Structure formats: C-alpha cells, structure tokens
Amino acid sequence: MLADRRLVLAHFWLAFAAFAGAIVLGAWQMWSRSPLRTGLADAELYYRSVTAHGTALAYVFPTLIAMGFGYAVCVSALDTPLRGGKLAWAGFTLVLIGAVMSLVTVTAGQSSVLYTFYPPLTGSPFYYLGIVLVVVGSWIWVGLMIYNLRKWKQVHPGERVPLAMFGTVANALLWAWTAVGAALEILFLILPVTLGWSSTVDAGLARTLFSWTLHAIVYFWLLPVYVAFYALVPRAAGGRLYSDRMARAVFVMFLVLAMPIGIHHLFADPNIGSGFKFLHSVFTAGVVIPTLLTAFTLTASLEIAGRLRGGGGLFGWVRTLPWDRPLVLATGLSLVMLGLGGAGGIINMSYSLNSTIHNTQWVTGHFHLIFGGSVGIMYFAIAYELWPHLTGHPLRSPRLARAQLWLWFVGMLVVTLPWHAVGLMGQPRRMAYFDWSNPILAPQGPLVTASAIGGFVLLLSAALLIVVLMRSQRGETADTGVLQYARALDDASPLPKALNSLGLWVGLMVALTVVNYGYPIAQSYFLQHHTAPAQPTLITP
Amino acid sequence: MTGDRRKLPLGAAGWVATLLVAAMAFVIGFIWLPSLQAGGQGGWWDAICRAVGIYPKQALASAAALPAEIPTTVVWDVQTLRIAASGNAQRGGALAAGCAGCHGANGISASDAYPNLVGLGAVTIYKQLDDYRSGKRQNPIMQAMAAPLTDQNIADLAAHFASFPARRKAVEPTPAQIAADLAANYEGGPPDPMEAYASAPILVVEGKPSRSIAPCAACHGPLGHKHGAPPLSGQKEAYLKTQLDAFATGARHNDMNKQMREVASALTARERDALAAWYGEAHESP
Numbered sequence: 001m002l003a004d005r006r007l008v009l010a011h012f013w014l015a016f017a018a019f020a021g022a023i024v025l026g027a028w029q030m031w032s033r034s035p036l037r038t039g040l041a042d043a044e045l046y047y048r049s050v051t052a053h054g055t056a057l058a059y060v061f062p063t064l065i066a067m068g069f070g071y072a073v074c075v076s077a078l079d080t081p082l083r084g085g086k087l088a089w090a091g092f093t094l095v096l097i098g099a100v101m102s103l104v105t106v107t108a109g110q111s112s113v114l115y116t117f118y119p120p121l122t123g124s125p126f127y128y129l130g131i132v133l134v135v136v137g138s139w140i141w142v143g144l145m146i147y148n149l150r151k152w153k154q155v156h157p158g159e160r161v162p163l164a165m166f167g168t169v170a171n172a173l174l175w176a177w178t179a180v181g182a183a184l185e186i187l188f189l190i191l192p193v194t195l196g197w198s199s200t201v202d203a204g205l206a207r208t209l210f211s212w213t214l215h216a217i218v219y220f221w222l223l224p225v226y227v228a229f230y231a232l233v234p235r236a237a238g239g240r241l242y243s244d245r246m247a248r249a250v251f252v253m254f255l256v257l258a259m260p261i262g263i264h265h266l267f268a269d270p271n272i273g274s275g276f277k278f279l280h281s282v283f284t285a286g287v288v289i290p291t292l293l294t295a296f297t298l299t300a301s302l303e304i305a306g307r308l309r310g311g312g313g314l315f316g317w318v319r320t321l322p323w324d325r326p327l328v329l330a331t332g333l334s335l336v337m338l339g340l341g342g343a344g345g346i347i348n349m350s351y352s353l354n355s356t357i358h359n360t361q362w363v364t365g366h367f368h369l370i371f372g373g374s375v376g377i378m379y380f381a382i383a384y385e386l387w388p389h390l391t392g393h394p395l396r397s398p399r400l401a402r403a404q405l406w407l408w409f410v411g412m413l414v415v416t417l418p419w420h421a422v423g424l425m426g427q428p429r430r431m432a433y434f435d436w437s438n439p440i441l442a443p444q445g446p447l448v449t450a451s452a453i454g455g456f457v458l459l460l461s462a463a464l465l466i467v468v469l470m471r472s473q474r475g476e477t478a479d480t481g482v483l484q485y486a487r488a489l490d491d492a493s494p495l496p497k498a499l500n501s502l503g504l505w506v507g508l509m510v511a512l513t514v515v516n517y518g519y520p521i522a523q524s525y526f527l528q529h530h531t532a533p534a535q536p537t538l539i540t541p
Numbered sequence: 542m543t544g545d546r547r548k549l550p551l552g553a554a555g556w557v558a559t560l561l562v563a564a565m566a567f568v569i570g571f572i573w574l575p576s577l578q579a580g581g582q583g584g585w586w587d588a589i590c591r592a593v594g595i596y597p598k599q600a601l602a603s604a605a606a607l608p609a610e611i612p613t614t615v616v617w618d619v620q621t622l623r624i625a626a627s628g629n630a631q632r633g634g635a636l637a638a639g640c641a642g643c644h645g646a647n648g649i650s651a652s653d654a655y656p657n658l659v660g661l662g663a664v665t666i667y668k669q670l671d672d673y674r675s676g677k678r679q680n681p682i683m684q685a686m687a688a689p690l691t692d693q694n695i696a697d698l699a700a701h702f703a704s705f706p707a708r709r710k711a712v713e714p715t716p717a718q719i720a721a722d723l724a725a726n727y728e729g730g731p732p733d734p735m736e737a738y739a740s741a742p743i744l745v746v747e748g749k750p751s752r753s754i755a756p757c758a759a760c761h762g763p764l765g766h767k768h769g770a771p772p773l774s775g776q777k778e779a780y781l782k783t784q785l786d787a788f789a790t791g792a793r794h795n796d797m798n799k800q801m802r803e804v805a806s807a808l809t810a811r812e813r814d815a816l817a818a819w820y821g822e823a824h825e826s827p
Contacts, residue, residue, distance in 0.1 A: 199622070199626065200619050200622070200623075252555070256555070256559060271594065272594060273591070273592050273593040273594030273595070274570070274574070274575065274591070274592055274594075275567075275570045275571035275574075275575065275589070275592025275593055276570075276592075276593070276594075277570075278566060278569065278570030278571075278574060278592075279563070279566045279567065279570050279571075282562065282565075282566040282569075282570070283562070283563075283566070286562065496550075496551045497550075497551075497552075498550065498551040498552035498555070499551065504552040504555075504556075505552075505555070508555060508556055508559055511556075512559060512563070515563055516563075519593060520594075523593070523594065531619045532619065533617070533619060533622050533768070
C-alpha cells in the first residue's frame with residue numbers, strides 16, 4: 001500500500017465531494033434553462049448555481065486531484081515517504097476551509113459573480129478570500145513537490161528523475177506561476193472594492209490579469225492526466241512507453257507555452273492591442289505541438305501493448321488492448337473527446353475564426369468536452385487505479401466502473417455536441433433562461449432539450465462513481481502490491497540534462513511572460529482607461 | 542545516464558526557438574498585418590502604435606457644442622462618480638441655507654409642490670443640480686438657484702442632503718399586497734396579459750413586458766439600482782405625479798437614455814396616478 005495514503009485519500013474524497021455537489025447543480029442548470037422546464041426561472045438562483053458549479057469544479061475539484069495525485073506520485077515514484085507531511089495536511093486544511101468559505105458565501109446569495117469574477121461585478125469578500133485560501137493551500141503542495149524532488153536529487157545525484165515526478169513538478173511550477181495572475185487581481189483589484197476601500201475597479205486590467213491564470217489553469221488540470229497517460233497507461237495496457245524523452249519534452253513545452261497565451265480569451269476586449277492578440281494566438285498554436293506529440297506517443301505506446309498482446313495488421317492491435325481495464329478504457333474515451341475538443345480549440349484560438357463563436361454556447365461546449373470530458377474521465381480512472389493502493393481493497397465491481405466511464409463519455413457527448421451546434425446558431429453563453437415561445441429560438445429547443453438529458457446521464461454517472469469508490473473502501477482485503485509505472489523503450493538512452501531538470505524552462509516561461517504580458521499589463525495599469533464603478537451583486541435585505 | 546553530446550545544448554535551442562517565434566510573431570502581428578489593414582498608409586511606427594492599442598486622440602466635443610436633443614451633459618463615468626462622491630457635507634450645509642425654504646431644513650418639504658430631498662443619494666442630487674445648471678432640466682426657480690454653483694458646490698450640496706439619516710428605503714410589494722391588489726383590480730381572476738390596465742404593485746415588480754414597460758424596481762430598487770435613479774417610496778405623491786406626466790409628454794427630458802420618457806408615455810394616466818399613490822408619502826408605512 002501507498003505511504004501517506006490517508007493524506008491522498010483525504011484529497012480525493014474532498015475533491016469528489018465537491019464534484020458530486022457541483023454535478024447536481026449542473027444538471028439542474030441544464031434542466032432549468034431547457035424547454036423541459038415550464039414556468040418562470042429565477043435568474044439570480046441560476047447565476048448563484050453557476051457560480052457554485054464553476055467554483056467547485058474549476059478551483060476545488062481539479063486542484064485537490066492534482067494535489068492528491070501529486071502526493072501519490074511523489075511517494076511512489078521517488079519510493080520514499082513524503083517529507084513535510086504536517087505541512088501537507090495544513091495545505092489540505094486551507095483548501096478545505098477556503099472551499100467551504102467560498103461555497104457557503106455563494107450559497108447564501110452573497111457572491112453570484114461566476115467563477116471568473118467578472119469585475120466590475122463584485123460579491124462578498126469571503127468568496128474571494130476563500131479562493132485565496134484554496135490557492136495558498138495548493139501553493140504549499142507546490143513547495144512540497146519541489147522540496148521533495150530536491151531532497152531526492154541530493155540522495156540520487158545525476159540520476160534520471162522518474163518521469164511521473166518530472167511531470168508532476170512541472171505542473172506544480174506551472175501552477176505556482178499561473179495562479180499569480182488571479183491572485184494579483186483578487187488582492188489588488190477586487191478585495192479593495194469588496195472591503196469598501198475603493199469604489200472603482202479597472203475591469204480591463206482585471207481581465208488581463210485573469211487571462212494570465214485562465215488559460216494555463218486548464219493545463220494545470222490537464223497535466224495530471226498527461227502524467228497518467230505517460231507513466232501509468234502504457235503499463236496498464238501491458239506495454240512500454242514509446243519515448244521517455246518525448247514525454248519529458250512535452251512537459252517542458254507545456255510549462256513554457258501554457259501560460260503566456262491567455263490573451264486569446266480577450267480577442268473581443270478593446271483594451272488589448274491587436275498585435276498582442278496575434279502574438280498570443282501564435283503561441284497558443286504552439287501548444288498544438290506537445291498535444292500532437294502526446295497523441296502520437298500515446299498511440300505508439302498503446303500499439304506496442306496491442307502488438308505484444310498478439311494484435312496484428314494495421315489496426316488489429318486496437319482490438320487486443322485490454323479494454324476491460326478502467327484506465328485503458330478511460331484513455332480511449334478520453335482521446336476521442338480530446339480530439340474533438342482539441343479541434344474546436346483550434347477554432348477558438350484563431351484570431352479570425354474566434355469571432356464566429358466568441359461568447360457563444362460553443363465555448364461552454366468546448367471546455368466541458370475537454371475538461372469535463374477528457375480530463376474528468378481520466379481523473380475517475382486515476383482514482384480507480386489508485387484506490388486499491390490507497391484502501392488495501394481491490395476495486396469492487398470493475399464492471400460498474402466501466403459502465404460509469406461509458407456513461408460519462410456518452411453523457412458528455414450528448415451535452416456538449418448540441419452546445420457546439422447551438423453556439424454556431426448564435427446562442428449566447430451564460431443565459432439563465434430563454435424565451436422558448438420565440439420562433440427565432442425554436443430550432444435550438446430540441447438541441448437544448450437533448451443536452452439537458454445528457455446532463456442527467458452525467459448525474460447518473462457521477463452517482464455511480466461515488467458508489468464504486470465507496471464500495472471499494474471496504475470488503476475483502478488483498479495484497480494490492482506497489483503502484484508501478486510504465487517502463488520506456490528508451491530508458492537506457494542518454495538523457496540530455498535539460499530534460500532532467502526544470503530551472504532553465506521556468507526561466508524561459510518567466511521571460512516569455514514578460515514579453516507577452518508585460519506591455520498589456522503596464523498599459524492598463526498606467527492608463528486606467530477601463531476603470532469602472534463596482535457593481536455589487538449582493539442581495540441586500 | 543545523463544549526458545549531453547549535442548553541439549547546441551537542448552536548453553539553449555529551446556530558448557532560441559521560442560524567442561525566434563516571438564520575433565517572427567512580432568514582425569507579422571505588429572508591423573506587417575497592421576500596415577496591411579491601414580492599406581499601406583503611414584509608417585511602421587504608426588503600425589506598431591495601432592497594434593499595441595495606441596490610437597490618435599480624437600477631440601471630444603465640448604458640452605456646449607452638444608446638440609440640444611442630448612438629454613443631459615452628465616455621463617456616468619468614473620470621473621463624474623468621483624466628483625459626485627467628493628462632496629463635503631458641512632460646506633454643503635452652509636450652501637443649503639437657501640434650499641430649506643422650500644425643501645425643509647431636514648430635506649423634508651412642507652409643501653406638496655416641492656420634492657423631499659432626504660434619502661435621494663448624492664449621485665441623484667448631483668445629476669439633477671447639474672442638469673438644472675446646464676438647462677437640461679427646466680424649472681425657473683431651480684435653474685436660477687443652480688446657475689452660480691460650481692461642480693464642487695454641487696458635490697457638497699449632494700453630500701449634505703445625502704448625509705441625513707435615510708428615512709425610508711425602497712420597498713417591494715408583499716405577496717399579500719399583490720394578492721389584495723389582484724382581488725381589487727382583477728376581480729379575483731388571473732390578470733389577462735393583454736389587459737390594458739396594470740396595477741401599481743405589478744408595475745413595480747414585474748412591469749408590463751407586453752407594452753415594453755420595465756419594472757420600476759429594476760432601477761429604483763430594490764430589485765436593482767442604477768446610477769441616478771432615486772428611491773421613490775416616501776416621495777411627495779403630487780410631485781411624482783407631476784414628474785411622471787412631464788416625462789410622458791416629454792416636457793421633462795433629462796433622462797439619460799430616454800428610459801423614463803419611454804416608460805411614462807407607455808403608462809396610462811390612471812397607471813401614473815396609481816404609481817404616484819403607491820410610492821407617494823401617503824402610502825408609506827410608518
């Protein structure tokens with residue numbers, strides 16, 4: 001069994017608790033704005049729900065999964081107990097307090113600002129302080145990941161850092177830097193307003209700072225999945241990782257490129273010059289490279305496994321893969337969603353194509369497909385993979401687990417494909433309700449109804465996930481062995497030093513941030529052209 | 542098993558490649574594309590300026606040059622709100638000696654002809670005084686009173702009247718009041734959406750969408766608050782009636798986006814009476 005397993009379990013359970021609540025809200029929201037609902041909707045209640053859904057699923061759930069999985073990787077890949085266990089619990093406690101503080105504030109109707117804050121909208125300071133606590137808690141995790149790797153390197157000088165830990169620390173460093181944008185926004189722009197020290201907020205500057213966080217946070221959610229793709233999946237499929245060095249290059253590229261590209265979220269913002277929009281568009285296109293490298297390496301690794309298991313011909317190896325294993329099944333389903341979502345993403349980040357879908361339901365469809373779909377399904381599979389090592393019990397009812405993964409896949413496609421379609425038809429995102437008696441909206445009605453039904457499929461899948469995990473907490477005890485990582489074909493090849501340490505790449509990430517963000521932030525800061533009166537959303541009694 | 546046998550170390554290659562991409566993107570995004578968009582007009586420096594978001598300044602029209610149909614010279618930008626919030630209540634109190642005759646020493650007017658000023662909020666008072674001064678709102682007495690005031694005087698007066706403890710706050714009809722109203726006005730049956738008459742509580746909380754009438758409470762509170770939209774409950778009924786009628790005929794036209802003229806002209810005379818009575822002082826519960 002895994003060292004520090006109670007710590008990892010605590011992170012996973014809190015993550016899934018937040019997840020389960022948020023999925024209930026998500027299903028309600030989809031029903032509430034669909035033609036299935038008759039009668040008037042309360043818009044405030046809707047936005048309150050959206051805020052809680054987004055806060056739980058964007059800040060709490062993935063952060064805890066990244067932290068919990070990171071601790072698990074740290075103790076198993078480095079094969080040593082965690083140093084700083086007490087600090088890790090302190091970080092967990094901060095995340096717990098912060099999550100409760102934020103979500104209670106939202107539930108009380110004191111901060112329906114959506115998880116992206118949208119200043120000059122402002123809510124209760126407790127909401128923002130709660131999110132700050134979540135981030136501070138996660139920064140403790142960042143510190144511990146770096147510290148543990150450093151200590152390991154002292155004991156193992158010159159040795160190859162295990163790939164899973166290399167990817168995890170790359171992600172920790174990415175998160176440490178990318179969270180700075182939103183932290184600056186909250187501490188220096190929003191909190192002074194909500195605490196009553198200022199009556200105005202520079203909306204342009206706030207949005208620019210948030211975009212610093214907004215895009216790379218997606219890669220912070222994604223990289224634990226990539227760690228699983230490279231370090232766990234080839235082993236689970238019964239093969240080898242095609243290239244360890246390629247995997248490391250991918251993590252490095254994400255570290256450098258994930259962050260200084262966020263202005264592609266601001267293509268419609270007037271305070272950013274068109275040159276910077278183009279610059280960020282170019283670097284966003286750069287992220288396609290590590291993504292395609294991953295698709296290639298992962299497919300090659302699976303092909304190795306399939307052929308080792310007797311598959312032949314051009315595609316015969318696909319059939320012989322062990323699809324009954326949750327991690328392999330989830331990987332296949334995840335890749336389908338990643339492919340569809342990635343193609344949509346290329347449209348989003350194109351400076352010219354973006355105007356077709358900007359702020360439409362297409363965008364909501366895109367990030368649900370990528371994050372809720374391909375990332376979420378891998379989180380479940382990671383939990384299924386870790387659970388025996390965390391609980392000492394084998395996963396009970398793998399069939400139920402497979403059904404859960406299939407339901408999630410089908411539900412997510414039924415939710416998001418219609419969203420893409422209605423987005424192209426012009427449906428704006430963030431709408432609390434629609435006038436379904438309006439003939440102009442009539443063609444969208446059936447699609448929205450279909451997606452709402454998909455929402456309930458997702459709800460069922462989420463319930464099954466909790467059932468499987470809870471059932472596997474007890475029952476027969478078995479020797480679950482140690483968590484093993486995939487071996488790579490090129491394990492014995494020499495490794496360039498630049499692929500065994502990250503300092504050089506952190507430097508490049510910071511330099512690129514200065515090039516890509518320095519001027520737009522300075523311009524907003526000094527000109528203050530977009531200062532606007534704060535608009536409290538508080539419900540006053 | 543680490544080692545590096547390349548000519549150009551991988552790390553340096555990564556840096557060089559990244560910065561080359563940045564340089565290329567700069568040439569395309571900051572020089573070439575903006576030059577093309579300008580049809581080749583202007584030099585590369587102009588192109589860079591446009592690409593980083595610096596545009597040649599356009600002279601703003603001065604207030605005096607604005608056409609007469611512009612309802613007000615007040616713009617709710619940060620500058621205006623800062624001035625409106627910068628008043629000194631004590632200085633305002635000294636200036637307000639001349640106001641008390643009509644509006645009462647505590648902002649509560651003794652006569653039905655003059656509005657109460659207590660509780661209106663600094664921003665509302667600021668805008669109305671500014672409109673009187675610029676002639677956008679017309680009233681012989683008030684225009685004469687406002688003419689000599691400076692921006693700072695107006696802000697001080699606004700601060701003075703806003704400093705009285707608010708005597709009233711925005712009210713929303715209770716469900717019981719709405720039920721009683723329905724019983725009285727619709728003979729117990731559900732109101733017909735196309736029914737011509739809408740009673741005051743309905744207009745306050747729901748408006749009349751079929752006639753493009755927004756709910757009063759959406760701007761005047763408590764459902765929502767818009768800059769310059771005063772709380773209405775506890776105002777003089779006669780004053781409210783006069784103003785609604787003036788908005789309906791267009792005699793009063795200093796509503797920034799024409800919203801009060803639109804709403805008031807869509808209301809029937811009976812509805813305007815009902816609303817004035819609903820919000821009017823007489824209606825207020827103690």
